[in-house]
Amino acid sequence: MASVTYENVTKRFAGDTVAVHDLSLQVKDTEFMxxxxxxxxxxxxxxxxxxxxxxxxxxxxxxxxxxxxxxxxRDRDIAMVFQSYALYPHxxxxxxxxxxxKMRGTDRSxxxxxxxxxxxxxxxxPLLKRKPRQLSGGQRQRxxxxxxxxxxxxxxxxDEPLSNLDAKLRVQTRIELQKQHRALHATFIxxxxxxxxxxxxxxxxxxxxxxxxxxxxPPREIYDHPANIxxxxxxxxxxxxxxxxxxxxxxxxxxxxxxxLPRAVNxxxxxxxxxxxxxxxxxxEGHPGLELKVEVVEVLGSDQFLYGTCGSDTxxxxxxxxxxxxVGDRVRLxxxxxxxxxxxxxxxxxxL
Amino acid sequence: xxxxxxxxxxxxxxxxxxxxxxxxGAYILGGEFxxxxxxxxxxxxxxxxxxxxxxxxxxxxxxxxxxIGTVFTSFQSHGGDWIGxxxxxxxxxDFPNGGAWIAIRNNLYWLVLYTLFVLFFxxxxxxxxxxxxxxxxxxxxxxxxxxxxxxxxxVIWKFMFxxxxxxxxxxxxxxxxxxxxxxxxxKTWLTDPNVNNFALIAAAIWGITGFSMVILxxxxxxxxxxxxxxxxxxGAGEITIFRRVIFPLMMPTVVVVGxxxxxxxxxAFDIVYxxxxxxxxxxxxxxxxxxxxxxADNPGGASAVAIILLLAVIPVLIFNLRQFRAVEARR
Numbered sequence: 001m002a003s004v005t006y007e008n009v010t011k012r013f014a015g016d017t018v019a020v021h022d023l024s025l026q027v028k029d030t031e032f033m034x035x036x037x038x039x040x041x042x043x044x045x046x047x048x049x050x051x052x053x054x055x056x057x058x059x060x061x062x063x064x065x066x067x068x069x070x071x072x073x074r075d076r077d078i079a080m081v082f083q084s085y086a087l088y089p090h091x092x093x094x095x096x097x098x099x100x101x102k103m104r105g106t107d108r109s110x111x112x113x114x115x116x117x118x119x120x121x122x123x124x125x126p127l128l129k130r131k132p133r134q135l136s137g138g139q140r141q142r143x144x145x146x147x148x149x150x151x152x153x154x155x156x157x158x159d160e161p162l163s164n165l166d167a168k169l170r171v172q173t174r175i176e177l178q179k180q181h182r183a184l185h186a187t188f189i190x191x192x193x194x195x196x197x198x199x200x201x202x203x204x205x206x207x208x209x210x211x212x213x214x215x216x217x218p219p220r221e222i223y224d225h226p227a228n229i230x231x232x233x234x235x236x237x238x239x240x241x242x243x244x245x246x247x248x249x250x251x252x253x254x255x256x257x258x259x260x261l262p263r264a265v266n267x268x269x270x271x272x273x274x275x276x277x278x279x280x281x282x283x284x285e286g287h288p289g290l291e292l293k294v295e296v297v298e299v300l301g302s303d304q305f306l307y308g309t310c311g312s313d314t315x316x317x318x319x320x321x322x323x324x325x326x327v328g329d330r331v332r333l334x335x336x337x338x339x340x341x342x343x344x345x346x347x348x349x350x351x352l
Numbered sequence: 353x354x355x356x357x358x359x360x361x362x363x364x365x366x367x368x369x370x371x372x373x374x375x376x377g378a379y380i381l382g383g384e385f386x387x388x389x390x391x392x393x394x395x396x397x398x399x400x401x402x403x404x405x406x407x408x409x410x411x412x413x414x415x416x417x418x419x420i421g422t423v424f425t426s427f428q429s430h431g432g433d434w435i436g437x438x439x440x441x442x443x444x445x446d447f448p449n450g451g452a453w454i455a456i457r458n459n460l461y462w463l464v465l466y467t468l469f470v471l472f473f474x475x476x477x478x479x480x481x482x483x484x485x486x487x488x489x490x491x492x493x494x495x496x497x498x499x500x501x502x503x504x505x506x507v508i509w510k511f512m513f514x515x516x517x518x519x520x521x522x523x524x525x526x527x528x529x530x531x532x533x534x535x536x537x538x539k540t541w542l543t544d545p546n547v548n549n550f551a552l553i554a555a556a557i558w559g560i561t562g563f564s565m566v567i568l569x570x571x572x573x574x575x576x577x578x579x580x581x582x583x584x585x586x587g588a589g590e591i592t593i594f595r596r597v598i599f600p601l602m603m604p605t606v607v608v609v610g611x612x613x614x615x616x617x618x619x620a621f622d623i624v625y626x627x628x629x630x631x632x633x634x635x636x637x638x639x640x641x642x643x644x645x646x647x648a649d650n651p652g653g654a655s656a657v658a659i660i661l662l663l664a665v666i667p668v669l670i671f672n673l674r675q676f677r678a679v680e681a682r683r
Binding site: 051052053073079082083084086088089090099100151 | 584587
């Protein structure tokens, strides 16, 4: 078991493309850390540098107290689950799982014990003699995980391991992975572009964009206190409403409504961020709230989304499904005063 | 280029240019016309035959029929009398130096050395060039000999192996090296029975390695990079990765290339014909067949050799086809 530390790590590819810029990140021992961001944000590159599959251009990566910049992958004591699973097609499930142990010269009986243990945990016992092409997607995914588990590594690296599964299996496997993480008591570093996976699985989430780390925090904090507009917009679905406002002391004025900030902010202009669920169908006493001109109504059963405009700004509200709303209605909505954010226009950083 | 030759027989030219496509077109249209007239159920089973029939006709007329004819000829004397297995007997007497035995021995040399070395070099080059910049340029160079006709290739290597007496300047590349670098007496590469077979096989290997390299290289590139990375993380070194992951995944392709090369080796003719004409103990079956037919005027003997060769090739051919299908099925 070990912690992982990125210290000012930069990765430049040929042609001066910067994939990861000055990344500093500390992953604690046994922590489940999720690297999340859109494709091309550098999250996979960051993981691959840790695995030793990419050279580190600048900075240092440590596993435990050991700097691993020049350590080959096989000596890093890590195991990786690939997006494509990367199972060896010519080997049986058993041999796929045993391969890493054989490479390390593990005793034959010990290999057998570990493979069978992992197979039992992952319910792969009846499949041990099969070849990967005879397995379903979910089974292949479990074999890939099993191949990592038998190695009993210090750190598990998972590169979008669920993205090739269908929606239902993805949810199941997500839960399964969390159980495994607790059972194995190991450090997990998990790369995904899916904010739901990030929110549900991570002890902490690291949000990346264009090779730059935006924020590292537990899911709740990322959601409640996004550090900047990018993080605020990336996490949460439907995405947060962003409304330009003019600020005067504690009052923020948008094109169609006005609200009172919890404290005075020393800027003249800002971007107000309001989550759709902060717009409620019950305006509070003494607060005028805002009037939404509804253009699209989406009923999802458990939720109802209203898309519309307020003044010159487009906004989304998440209201109770029972509320009767027609397209074209003007609905008065309250704003939950604890659930809005103000961002700087220039730096896009959170001001409140 | 002088094309006036084509105009010496204009009617034939017209027939070829207009007549052949017209006949083919009429056949297709006529066939389709007839198929349309058939009841619905019969159409599906008849139509494929309409399309396959021309190919079947040509294969039968130009391949199957002559092959059967060859079988008959191999049982006949020059005068056309049935003489049973006598032709075969004459080819297979006096082991190890009589009849066709030298040719059979040499074909076995070809079979083993040519196949193994071409596979080895092809694999080696494919793996090495996978990691160099300018890969496509380098691979084109190695592939270049494939564009040279076998006859030209034979002539080139004849010069490479050229022999001059020890006191004369060595114009052959190999002997120039032997004399000037190693200070040895020049060797008679193509007439010394101890080396000449290997000299011929070396020339043939040079000519075909590009083919093997290109196909194996394609197979190598078909292996997902993920797999190699997974093996690296699993703790395998580069040589182990090649042995345990890359090579097993290339194996089906290696087998297909290998059996194709075995067939090439059994059919070996042109290089031998050009470089030694099968003299000095370098004869191979195909060349022996040619000599028996055109030089010895012995069609029965030539046919017997042809049938021996055919019998040797058929099992390899069947295996090759099966393997090819297995590779396709795995995709």
